[in-house]
Amino acid sequence: MFQLLEPPASLGDEGFTLIGITLWMAIWWITEAVPIAVTALLPIVLFPLFEVIPLSETTQQYGHKYVFLYIGGFILAIAIERWNLHKRIALQIIKWIGSKAPYLILGFMLATAFLSMWISNTATTVMMLPIAIAITHQVQSQHNQDKQQSDLFSKSLMLSIAYSASIGGIATLIGTPPNLIFAGVLENTYGIKIGFFEWMKFGFPVSMLLLFISWKYLTRFTFKLKQVHFNEGKKEVKAMLNQLGKLSYEEKAVGVVFLLAALSWVFRSVIATVIVGIDDTIIAISAAVLLFLIPTKQKDRQLLTWNEAVKIPWGIIILFGGGMALAKAFVETGLANWIASQISLFEGVSIFLLVVLVSALVNFLTEVTSNLATTAMLLPILAPLALSFDVHPYILMIAVTLSASCAFMLPVATPPNAIVFGANYLKISDMVKKGFLLNLISIFVISLAVYLLMPFVFELDSLSFPEVFK
Numbered sequence: 001m002f003q004l005l006e007p008p009a010s011l012g013d014e015g016f017t018l019i020g021i022t023l024w025m026a027i028w029w030i031t032e033a034v035p036i037a038v039t040a041l042l043p044i045v046l047f048p049l050f051e052v053i054p055l056s057e058t059t060q061q062y063g064h065k066y067v068f069l070y071i072g073g074f075i076l077a078i079a080i081e082r083w084n085l086h087k088r089i090a091l092q093i094i095k096w097i098g099s100k101a102p103y104l105i106l107g108f109m110l111a112t113a114f115l116s117m118w119i120s121n122t123a124t125t126v127m128m129l130p131i132a133i134a135i136t137h138q139v140q141s142q143h144n145q146d147k148q149q150s151d152l153f154s155k156s157l158m159l160s161i162a163y164s165a166s167i168g169g170i171a172t173l174i175g176t177p178p179n180l181i182f183a184g185v186l187e188n189t190y191g192i193k194i195g196f197f198e199w200m201k202f203g204f205p206v207s208m209l210l211l212f213i214s215w216k217y218l219t220r221f222t223f224k225l226k227q228v229h230f231n232e233g234k235k236e237v238k239a240m241l242n243q244l245g246k247l248s249y250e251e252k253a254v255g256v257v258f259l260l261a262a263l264s265w266v267f268r269s270v271i272a273t274v275i276v277g278i279d280d281t282i283i284a285i286s287a288a289v290l291l292f293l294i295p296t297k298q299k300d301r302q303l304l305t306w307n308e309a310v311k312i313p314w315g316i317i318i319l320f321g322g323g324m325a326l327a328k329a330f331v332e333t334g335l336a337n338w339i340a341s342q343i344s345l346f347e348g349v350s351i352f353l354l355v356v357l358v359s360a361l362v363n364f365l366t367e368v369t370s371n372l373a374t375t376a377m378l379l380p381i382l383a384p385l386a387l388s389f390d391v392h393p394y395i396l397m398i399a400v401t402l403s404a405s406c407a408f409m410l411p412v413a414t415p416p417n418a419i420v421f422g423a424n425y426l427k428i429s430d431m432v433k434k435g436f437l438l439n440l441i442s443i444f445v446i447s448l449a450v451y452l453l454m455p456f457v458f459e460l461d462s463l464s465f466p467e468v469f470k
Helices: 013-031 042-049 055-061 065-082 085-097 101-116 121-142 147-171 177-190 196-222 233-244 249-266 280-293 314-332 335-342 351-365 371-388 393-403 415-421 428-457
Strands: none
Touching (some): 013 314, 013 335, 013 371, 042 055, 042 314, 065 280, 065 314, 085 101, 085 121, 085 249, 101 121, 101 147, 101 196, 121 415, 147 428, 177 393, 196 249, 196 393, 314 371, 351 371, 393 428
């Protein structure tokens, strides 16, 4: 429409214009010149005006089925938080694990990771932080003669919550936005659907391995907590559970809905033989609708009201839609294929080294950028890029998706990092020094998992680019 430069001969005007729009969005996302959700709205204005793709195709992406899967997950999370079920789950896990310092931290990490599989890592961290602070105060009062040891425990506990909140989200399709971006781009680009259970078969073991490594890293190597003994841990946890009282009818009802949704996601393929057309999104929205129908013991109210439900983070929903619109435009204009045909920088590099390089790039990039925005920008490019290297698209796409959730160095990298940093137990130097090595460890673990485990889980015949994707 208003072009100052001529596009390359092998790229059409629409694709060339899309490069400029993508750069514009990337700059705004990285600098946060405006809220990142506002940047995600630009395609609705720019794509039709500059004739990239029609308005109807653009806006369809903001109503993609994965957007509604995420909305259903958020509504379920709101109900869990509304009746304090999340706090009871966390405290019970910590109570079962024990009160020795390393095992208490393991309890916090397991509780945080489990909750992050189903609700946002931000909400999980906000919920876990007051519990952690209460435990920390007990440790400090018990070890008042040895401030160094209690400080080590406090720092380790705070970092453990931040790390496990990010790692836990890897396990499920709704656990973190990059996972759904991957599923959406894969379906838009190749028409291939990734189911909830199919992702979990790969994401869950990788998540648990990273969680175990980060626990050992924090308690054995970074802070050496063997010397810290904490006898009051169980008492403190029991006191918190007593404050919650007995399991209420509302908690039970929400728990049943949550369990039904989780089991339906896991066994969707079996259910599909009876209920034809069942889908992860249908399950999520069905669970959400149930919450508005089931009455509580309070007069004239259900488990969830609309005033409570509208508090879901709409900015993330819009950001997700913007990422899907960008992915659609990359495919429709041919820009993704053009970029793939132009890149020869890594020609001759082994597949494993390529995975390591891509994982490292994304890992450190998301230290200063939104992981959702980063994956939204890169996945549409990396899918066809795999063609030029004769590499299966899953290799690069899943490496990027997992690495985007493993930024552990800076407070600005993820909401969990920012929240625990705000508790004033950590310095930025603490986070950078401890997080840098864990970043490197996660890059190596993800690369190995993608290279060795993923082909078996997704039953790939080979790591080469298959004909079905061409």
